[in-house]
Amino acid sequence: MNSPENTVSSLPLRDDLRGMSPYGAPQLEVRVALNTNENTHPVPPGVVEAITRGVQAAASSLNRYPDRDFTALRESLASYLGHGLTRENLWAANGSNEILQQILQAFGGPGRSLLSFVPTYSMYPLLALGTGTAFIEGERDTDFSLDADSAARQVREHAPDVVFLCSPNNPTGTALDLDVVSAVYEAGEATQTVVVVDEAYAEFARQGTPSALTLLEGRPRLIVSRTMSKAFALAGARLGYFAAAPHVADAMRLVRLPYHLSSVTQATALAALAHHPELLATVEDVKAQRDRIVSELTRLGLTPAVSDSNFVFFDCAGDAHAMWQGLLDRGVLVRDVGIPGHLRVTAGTEEETTAFLAAVRACLATA
Numbered sequence: 001m002n003s004p005e006n007t008v009s010s011l012p013l014r015d016d017l018r019g020m021s022p023y024g025a026p027q028l029e030v031r032v033a034l035n036t037n038e039n040t041h042p043v044p045p046g047v048v049e050a051i052t053r054g055v056q057a058a059a060s061s062l063n064r065y066p067d068r069d070f071t072a073l074r075e076s077l078a079s080y081l082g083h084g085l086t087r088e089n090l091w092a093a094n095g096s097n098e099i100l101q102q103i104l105q106a107f108g109g110p111g112r113s114l115l116s117f118v119p120t121y122s123m124y125p126l127l128a129l130g131t132g133t134a135f136i137e138g139e140r141d142t143d144f145s146l147d148a149d150s151a152a153r154q155v156r157e158h159a160p161d162v163v164f165l166c167s168p169n170n171p172t173g174t175a176l177d178l179d180v181v182s183a184v185y186e187a188g189e190a191t192q193t194v195v196v197v198d199e200a201y202a203e204f205a206r207q208g209t210p211s212a213l214t215l216l217e218g219r220p221r222l223i224v225s226r227t228m229s230k231a232f233a234l235a236g237a238r239l240g241y242f243a244a245a246p247h248v249a250d251a252m253r254l255v256r257l258p259y260h261l262s263s264v265t266q267a268t269a270l271a272a273l274a275h276h277p278e279l280l281a282t283v284e285d286v287k288a289q290r291d292r293i294v295s296e297l298t299r300l301g302l303t304p305a306v307s308d309s310n311f312v313f314f315d316c317a318g319d320a321h322a323m324w325q326g327l328l329d330r331g332v333l334v335r336d337v338g339i340p341g342h343l344r345v346t347a348g349t350e351e352e353t354t355a356f357l358a359a360v361r362a363c364l365a366t367a
């Protein structure tokens with residue numbers, strides 16, 4: 001079955017997909033998996049029961065297509081977000097990756113471009129590729145920060161159709177100042193650029209970090225995307241969503257597949273949202289472990305970045321791949337994001353954090 005004639009490249013693939021690699025965070029069996037920024041706390045039993053009841057109720061009508069407009073879910077997401085949003089402002093899909101893909105299907109595509117500022121979320125270029133959108137690599141400062149003047153200048157220079165701003169940024173972990181978002185939006189006025197702020201980690205931000213949701217009023221081309229995969233500890237449920245002006249949600253109806261959110265998905269997300277205080281109860285624990293990682297790595301002479309998320313990006317003062325392997329040999333899987341001298345670790349439970357820090361100390365001692 002593995003003869004050369006059976007490889008992907010032997011197929012009549014689109015030219016722009018030839019030789020490309022798929023998204024591939026390793027899914028290895030390890031004692032401590034801290035490589036994909038999941039909330040490592042299990043779903044609390046009360047929420048499991050609520051989801052089970054919701055799914056059971058949905059099961060008896062699985063012979064019918066789901067509510068194509070997921071009205072109850074949009075209502076519930078709007079009330080969770082607050083900021084005066086209503087269900088008309090909300091849209092949801094199977095993870096925020098599908099949200100971003102639908103945005104590119106509607107506003108990107110062949111002959112159009114997406115600008116983002118690297119290093120950033122590794123899925124952005126892949127989503128651009130899949131939708132035939134040209135990906136433009138914008139630049140950050142040497143410390144990976146992004147300021148309003150530089151971002152706006154790059155938007156004017158490249159005149160992209162879409163900009164993705166990741167805040168807090170993955171893999172570096174730091175949130176953007178809102179003046180960067182408003183400067184990018186204004187710089188895109190002439191070209192009617194659509195500006196997306198990917199706030200996948202917003203719930204973990206440090207106290208006083210404002211959300212781009214506060215900028216939506218009066219900005220019809222601004223979209224703020226969120227997910228239930230991180231703080232909500234529901235990565236397996238696949239539910240992402242955005243808030244924007246109502247006509248942006250209407251544009252998504254042109255590109256989504258009919259009935260894209262299954263009845264099971266809708267029931268799961270609704271039950272989870274009804275219990276969001278319980279689900280989000282682990283956020284403070286995770287933030288405490290994150291802060292512990294930052295201070296402990298600093299004490300060990302390494303240089304972690306400021307984090308508003310549930311992960312820490314750090315300069316490991318040497319060969320990142322060697323440390324990645326050293327940690328794995330000790331049962332701890334972190335992420336080598338391909339940036340020389342740097343690694344990214346998810347803040348998990350207290351025990352997982354302890355195991356990670358012990359493994360780092362052991363690696364440094366043998367280096």
Ligand SMILES: *Cc1c(COP(=O)(O)O)cnc(C)c1O
Nearest residue numbers: 095096097121170200227229240
């Ligand atoms: C994890 C992550 C997402 C979430 O993707 P889902 O499809 O919602 O699971 C989105 N954006 C960024 C930057 C992420 O790191």
